[in-house]
Structures are given as C-alpha cells and as structure tokens.
Amino acid sequence: MAESKRQTLSPGKDGVVDRISNLPESLLCHILSFLPTKDSIATSILSTRWKLLWTLVPKLDLDSDTINTSELSADDDEDEREIMFAHIVSSVLAQQECGELQTFHLQWKFGWDGSHLDAWLRTAAARKVKELDLDIFMHDCDVENLKLPPSFFSCRTLVVLKLSGDIDIDIDIDTPSLSFNFPSLKILHLVEISLPSIINSQEHPFLRLLSGCPVLEDLSFTTDLFEGEYKLCVPTLKRLSFSENVCNESDYELEINAPALEYFNFEGDLRDIKFHQKLDNLVQANVESYVYEDEQKEFYREWVFRLFTALNNVKFLSFSPYGTEWHNVGNIYPSSFQNLVQLDFNVSDCNWPMLQDLLQNAPNLETLVVTKEYTYDKSNLCWKEPQYDRDNLPSHLTSFYYGGFEGLKDEEEFVKYILKEARVLKTATIQVYRGKSKENVLEKLSMFPRRSTTCLLRVE
The missing domain is CATH 3.80.20 (24 nucleotide stem-loop, u2 snrnp hairpin iv. U2 a'; Chain A)
Structure with missing residues (x-):
C-alpha cells in the first residue's frame, strides 16, 4: 500500500507532491483530517515536509480491525495483535504534537488486557479533547467490562461523548463523593453499555452524571433491561432517545423533565412514562412500542394515553405499535x-x-x-x-x-x-x-x- 502511494504521488508524476507541498500547512492538515489516522501516517513517506505533518492533525481515528494489518501476518495470534495495537495507539498519542485534540475515535476489539485505556483517556483529556467516541468489544466474554477512570469524569472540554460496547461506567458505587463535571458536554450517547446496575443503585450515578452536564442537548442510551424508577431532569435537553435491545416485559417507571425537547425516540416494552409538562417545542417523535398480554395489561390504556398527551404538539410522528394487546386498548388519543x-x-x-x-x-x-x-x-x-x-x-x-x-x-x-x-x-x-x-x-x-x-x- 505504501509503495502504491509512492508511485501515485511521487515527484516524478508531474510534480504532484511538489505542488501539494506548497500549500499552507494549515490547509494540508485540514486535508489529512479527512483521512483515517493510519492513512494520514502513511503520507509521511511522500516528502521530508510530510514526515511529521500527520502529528499536527487534530483528529485521531484508530481501529483495531484495520490499523495493524500491515504489521502482522495471518499467523499471529490474537494476543500478539492486541499487544501490537496497544503499542500503536500509545505511540500515535505520544507523537501527536497538536496542542488540542479535536476528536479521538477508538474502535478496539481486545481479549484480555484493557489497562491501556486509562492512560489513553488521561492523555486525551490532557490534550483538551472535544469529541470522544469509544467503541469497545471484548473477544472473551469472561473478562469484565472496561471501567473508565474516575478522573475522566471531570473532563471540562468534552462536547461530544459516545460510548458503546463492553464499557462499564459503574465505577463510583462505593465512592459517592465522586463528582461529574462536564460543563461543555452537549451530546451524550451510551450504546449497550452497562446501564441497569447504575440506574438501580441507590446512589444513582447515572442520574448524577446527567446533573453534571448543565448544557446537555442530546441524550441517547440503549440497554438490555429497564427495571425500577428513573427520573431524568435535563432542562436544556432537545433530543432524547432511549431503547431496549430486547423485549423483556420488564417493569419500570420513567419520569422525564425536559421542557425544551424537540425530538423524542422510544423503542421498547411500554410501561409508565410520565412527562412533567406538555412538550410545546416538540417537532418529531418516533415510538416503537410493544404491548403484550401480561399482568400489567390493565394499565396499557392509561400509559398510552399519558404518552400521547405529552406528544400532542408533534409535527412528524412515526408510530409502530407491536404486540397482541393493541386491539384491546381502544381509542387512546387525548385530543x-x-x-x-x-x-x-x-x-x-x-x-x-x-x-x-x-x-x-x-x-x-x-x-x-x-x-x-x-x-x-x-x-x-x-x-x-x-x-x-x-x-x-x-x-x-x-x-x-x-x-x-x-x-x-x-x-x-x-x-x-x-x-x-x-x-x-x-x-x-x-x-x-x-x-x-x-x-x-x-x-x-x-x-x-x-x-x-x-x-x-x-x-x-
């Protein structure tokens, strides 16, 4: 691949590299920022000026599925690949010379040692990272989920935080004094991470996490199970999306205080969802709800009526009612x-x-x-x-x-x-x-x- 790049962009090919190299450094960095990090690094072979240019790019996109394919042979086992990938990520972060890190996107499939994540996140926080996207998957189901370091939950520069896969943010059950401080965070997406234990704990660290996001506008989370009572109070919230990955016919009560809401998405087993006020700013709502014959069916009509009362001002509505009990609900729309x-x-x-x-x-x-x-x-x-x-x-x-x-x-x-x-x-x-x-x-x-x-x- 590197040789192909050398042939395509060599000075002998109509002086392409010479002409590109005359562009301002800021523009060159902007161009490289659209490439995956491994491709940005590969440009260092083009000329002396390009050798360290990639280190100025304020975006890092590292994927364990692709970044080390050229360094390892098909005969190398998963442990060797994991060690190599961890070395590459650490090396890239060490060589990155930009003052601030705009984006850090990490897709990591690992089997046994997740200890490197702590150091990587500390480095990202020190570089004043604004957007963090972690997609973690473990090969070994017997290994515990990765835990984010407590120090990371006071990253003042974060604007976007996306966590998905085998991540557990249930790190402060025994340390209730730990505070969450994300004064700049506007977007929080939690996808298939370990949520139930957090929400069901007496300390409610998930809710404390939300209280530490004073300007949060976009909240999205999915989980395998809803149980218990939840109270989401986010006055600045404009977009809310939550869903269950599977239909468990679980029992929960959810109170939502989000008067500025413009977009609402719900997918899961219908239970008691209460909005504290009518959503006067609501533009779009997507409801994919399941109603099955169970011990709670006598409450379905009330739950549906209450939900659609809150959504009454919506302009664009997508409604997918699934299950055997909808024909018994009757006329449930409020007005x-x-x-x-x-x-x-x-x-x-x-x-x-x-x-x-x-x-x-x-x-x-x-x-x-x-x-x-x-x-x-x-x-x-x-x-x-x-x-x-x-x-x-x-x-x-x-x-x-x-x-x-x-x-x-x-x-x-x-x-x-x-x-x-x-x-x-x-x-x-x-x-x-x-x-x-x-x-x-x-x-x-x-x-x-x-x-x-x-x-x-x-x-x-």
Missing part, C-alpha cells in the same frame, strides 16, 4: 393532533383501529405513510371505514404511500377510502409485496373513484 403534518404508521392485524383513530384526530395531516408488517394475520378483522366527520381526512392530505400491499380485502378497502375521500391528494403510491403483479394491482386500483382530479396513482 386532536392539530400540528401533525406527517404520519408514518406500521400497521399489523392488531392495530388497524389505532390508525383509524389517529386519522380522525389529525385534521391537518398532509403526508400519510403506511407500512404493513409481513407477519400479518390475514384472518383477523382489520380496516373499517370510520364513522366520524368525513371531512377530517380530505382537508389537507396531499401524499399517500402504502408499503407491502398484497391485495387483501381490508387493504383494498383502505386504499379505496383514501382515494375516495382525499380531496387535494396529489400522489398515491402503492408498493406491492414481492411476487404480486404490479400490472394487475394498478388495473384494479385504477377503477376506484378518486375525489381529487389531480391525483397521480403509482404502483411500484
């Missing part, structure tokens, strides 16, 4: 969604009534996207034409999309209803399920009356 202009709805055999109710409560809807689950039970009763004010739907709807069309009777009745009632509809797009004839579907749907004289019907 009209006056601001809703786009609805994306994932329909199944159990949740058609919820779609009907939403259409009834969205008088200003402009775009409707309906996607059908392929696990659909064709024997269940589904679409029924609503009996409410028939002028609600046609008022503003201009775009309609239906994905997964199989030509079932309830599907045809639903599409017929939209075409017949939507008075200003401009496009109706039907995406057919694989194996179905597009020509036959188009021929049949073309026979349905269309209230809008400008509606274009497409079948894909």
Whole structure:
C-alpha cells in the first residue's frame, strides 16, 4: 500500500507532491483530517515536509480491525495483535504534537488486557479533547467490562461523548463523593453499555452524571433491561432517545423533565412514562412500542394515553405499535393532533383501529405513510371505514404511500377510502409485496373513484 502511494504521488508524476507541498500547512492538515489516522501516517513517506505533518492533525481515528494489518501476518495470534495495537495507539498519542485534540475515535476489539485505556483517556483529556467516541468489544466474554477512570469524569472540554460496547461506567458505587463535571458536554450517547446496575443503585450515578452536564442537548442510551424508577431532569435537553435491545416485559417507571425537547425516540416494552409538562417545542417523535398480554395489561390504556398527551404538539410522528394487546386498548388519543403534518404508521392485524383513530384526530395531516408488517394475520378483522366527520381526512392530505400491499380485502378497502375521500391528494403510491403483479394491482386500483382530479396513482 505504501509503495502504491509512492508511485501515485511521487515527484516524478508531474510534480504532484511538489505542488501539494506548497500549500499552507494549515490547509494540508485540514486535508489529512479527512483521512483515517493510519492513512494520514502513511503520507509521511511522500516528502521530508510530510514526515511529521500527520502529528499536527487534530483528529485521531484508530481501529483495531484495520490499523495493524500491515504489521502482522495471518499467523499471529490474537494476543500478539492486541499487544501490537496497544503499542500503536500509545505511540500515535505520544507523537501527536497538536496542542488540542479535536476528536479521538477508538474502535478496539481486545481479549484480555484493557489497562491501556486509562492512560489513553488521561492523555486525551490532557490534550483538551472535544469529541470522544469509544467503541469497545471484548473477544472473551469472561473478562469484565472496561471501567473508565474516575478522573475522566471531570473532563471540562468534552462536547461530544459516545460510548458503546463492553464499557462499564459503574465505577463510583462505593465512592459517592465522586463528582461529574462536564460543563461543555452537549451530546451524550451510551450504546449497550452497562446501564441497569447504575440506574438501580441507590446512589444513582447515572442520574448524577446527567446533573453534571448543565448544557446537555442530546441524550441517547440503549440497554438490555429497564427495571425500577428513573427520573431524568435535563432542562436544556432537545433530543432524547432511549431503547431496549430486547423485549423483556420488564417493569419500570420513567419520569422525564425536559421542557425544551424537540425530538423524542422510544423503542421498547411500554410501561409508565410520565412527562412533567406538555412538550410545546416538540417537532418529531418516533415510538416503537410493544404491548403484550401480561399482568400489567390493565394499565396499557392509561400509559398510552399519558404518552400521547405529552406528544400532542408533534409535527412528524412515526408510530409502530407491536404486540397482541393493541386491539384491546381502544381509542387512546387525548385530543386532536392539530400540528401533525406527517404520519408514518406500521400497521399489523392488531392495530388497524389505532390508525383509524389517529386519522380522525389529525385534521391537518398532509403526508400519510403506511407500512404493513409481513407477519400479518390475514384472518383477523382489520380496516373499517370510520364513522366520524368525513371531512377530517380530505382537508389537507396531499401524499399517500402504502408499503407491502398484497391485495387483501381490508387493504383494498383502505386504499379505496383514501382515494375516495382525499380531496387535494396529489400522489398515491402503492408498493406491492414481492411476487404480486404490479400490472394487475394498478388495473384494479385504477377503477376506484378518486375525489381529487389531480391525483397521480403509482404502483411500484
């Protein structure tokens, strides 16, 4: 690879290197910052001036899957590769000469020794790192998760912190006096790290972590299990996303105090979620929720009603209700969604009534996207034409999309209803399920009356 670079950018090739080397140093560093760190280092062979230029680049992107492939043979075992990668990271950090480190992105797959991380993070903090992205994966499931050093939780320069994989920030259960101080942190993403033990501890270090982020705007976290009572109070928060990786039918209560929220995303088993106030600034919400028959089913209606009361001002809503109990929930929407202009709805055999109710409560809807689950039970009763004010739907709807069309009777009745009632509809797009004839579907749907004289019907 290095030889290829030498041939491509050698002075003999029309003086490419000479011309590039005449560029200002700041511009050269800017160009190198778009390359992976291993490629930036490789440019040092091009000329004397380039030899240490990479050390001025304020971005480090180190990946254990790729950075040491040229130094090691296929016969080397994992321990040797791990030692080599740790040596390379330490060496790169030692040679980096820039005063401040803008970004430190580390993707690390290791088997047994994670002790180097402490020194690397101390170095990054000393370089006033602004964005830290750690993606850690362990080959050996018997090895304990990596623990971040306590000193790191007072990194005043961090603006973005992303942690994913086998990381455990449960480091202060026995040291409650440890404080979190991230005065500049605006984005915090915690993906599949060890969260449950933190939240369930009496000391609530996760919540103390949030209290140490006075300007936090974007919080995202995923976990394998929610249990217990959580209270998230972040007045500056604009984006909140949380999810369970698997459906555990777990029991939890979540209170959220985030009056500035503009974006909300939830994926998981529906339980008791309370917002302290209505979200007047909310623009977009994505809800992928599971409702299954269990001992908590008597509370489902109340939980859904409470959640959508808080989301009532949303403009763009994506709703995917999964599970066997949605057909027992009934009409759960609190009042009209006056601001809703786009609805994306994932329909199944159990949740058609919820779609009907939403259409009834969205008088200003402009775009409707309906996607059908392929696990659909064709024997269940589904679409029924609503009996409410028939002028609600046609008022503003201009775009309609239906994905997964199989030509079932309830599907045809639903599409017929939209075409017949939507008075200003401009496009109706039907995406057919694989194996179905597009020509036959188009021929049949073309026979349905269309209230809008400008509606274009497409079948894909």
